[in-house]
Amino acid sequence: MGTWTGKPVTAESTLQIATALACIRLTASTISTLPVNVYREGSGGAHERQPSHPLAVVLKQSPNADQTPVEFLEGMLSALMLWGNAFALKTESAGQIRALTFLSPERMTVRRDPETYELQYIYSEPRGRETYSAAEIWHLRAFGVGGDLGLSPIQYGRQALGLAMATDEAAARTFANGMKPGGFFLSKNQLTEPQRAQARKVLVEPMQGAENAGRIGILEGDAFTWQPITMPLKDAELLATRGLHIEEICRLFGIPPILVGHAANGVTAWGTGIETIVLSWLTTSLGPLLRRIEASMNKALIAPGERGTVWAEFSLEGLLRADSDARAKLYASAAQNGWMKRNEIRRLENLPPEPGGDVLTAQSNLVPLEKLGTIIAPTREVPPANNGEHQ
Known part of the structure; x- marks a missing residue:
């Protein structure tokens, strides 16, 4: 092109x-x-x-x-x-x-x-x-x-x-x-072709290359002068x-x-x-x-x-x-706001599922005032005491 x-x-x-x-x-x-x-x-x-x-x-x-x-x-x-x-x-x-x-x-x-x-x-x-x-x-x-x-x-x-x-x-x-x-x-004078080749070999080529930066050359007689650009x-x-x-x-x-x-x-x-x-x-x-x-x-x-x-x-x-920090924040938001199940998150991290991890959950700290105290956590039943009696 x-x-x-x-x-x-x-x-x-x-x-x-x-x-x-x-x-x-x-x-x-x-x-x-x-x-x-x-x-x-x-x-x-x-x-x-x-x-x-x-x-x-x-x-x-x-x-x-x-x-x-x-x-x-x-x-x-x-x-x-x-x-x-x-x-x-x-x-x-x-x-x-x-x-x-x-x-x-x-x-x-x-x-x-x-x-x-x-x-x-x-x-x-x-x-x-x-x-x-x-x-x-x-x-x-x-x-x-x-x-x-x-x-x-x-x-x-x-x-x-x-x-x-x-x-x-x-x-x-x-x-x-x-x-x-x-x-x-x-x-000062017109150079012949052999003189041009010799001048390039002696004056030009040894001065080229980054490794020759700052190198000092020697000119003989008054045949040449240097005109920089x-x-x-x-x-x-x-x-x-x-x-x-x-x-x-x-x-x-x-x-x-x-x-x-x-x-x-x-x-x-x-x-x-x-x-x-x-x-x-x-x-x-x-x-x-x-x-x-x-x-x-x-x-x-x-x-x-x-x-x-x-x-x-x-x-x-x-x-x-x-980005483990951003990943953790994403997973926390997903689990706490009910749009991802915990076992879905574990699968993304190549972890095995856990019992009870296939339900959607959400925090209940933000509820209407009139509903406060109406949600009671389930209690574990305690078997009645037998007062020392033997069956």
Whole structure:
């Protein structure tokens, strides 16, 4: 893809930008490690987990013969953030998904059949080309404008990415030259080609490289004078430009810069400030992306006869696994306000159920004044004394 800086922007060159790699890795690893469950609507509208459902087995245990669920979803999310589209080949049996095989977006061509106008997926690989129907492919689309394909972030953000590449190269070349700006050796006489080669070997090459910064050279006679080019790094604002492109790339991928190690002016990495930023990311960026993936899974991976009563859904409680304090507060609120049973909480913590833990409970400290004293705790019956008489 062409850019104003002349730097080609591809998936491979984008991943060589540290900020882009960090943004893609953060999103892909966060979502791929969230628990994903399959539910069925039960009596009274209850949501019953279906751990033995074929789709649950595929998404939670083994999507295919070569990948774990985390590796498979990481690949799908990485492809989505690079190309705007991710593809997986569905393997079905008895109307149910039995395997999902990742297909590289680089090798996929999506088109409409000229006669039926149905979607066709043409996949090219070393063994040849294969054409699949829409029913055989799970096509996960990124943000789009209503077409058959999602928009590629690296295609539409290629100018920002190309500028980042050019800035990184300029900084690297500056370090390679010993943090010194360039210049010219001026000769009083016209040099022959052998003299130019000898001058470069004696004067130029030994002075290049960061390891030669500050090195003193020796010139003989009055044949050469040195004319430096004055361009301090502060005047060029090279380092400031690199900081700005970090924020631009984070904006492109919807990641707060602080989450990839870049603290902008006025942003602190401690206290409630970072908590607010993380919450904003979960609400405005990660949340909509999770809903997009769930909608795509429920459309493409649920059997037509089960749609509406069976669905796949990410468990957001997985985001709290590393925060024991927030997890404890959530569980306390759930148990004390009667919207989760204690054994449901224990299952989330991989603990065995306890007797009496399958009832909903609530605190009764907030009751109407006229009801105070009307709820009496049950007392244990005491057998009557026999006054020492023997039966």
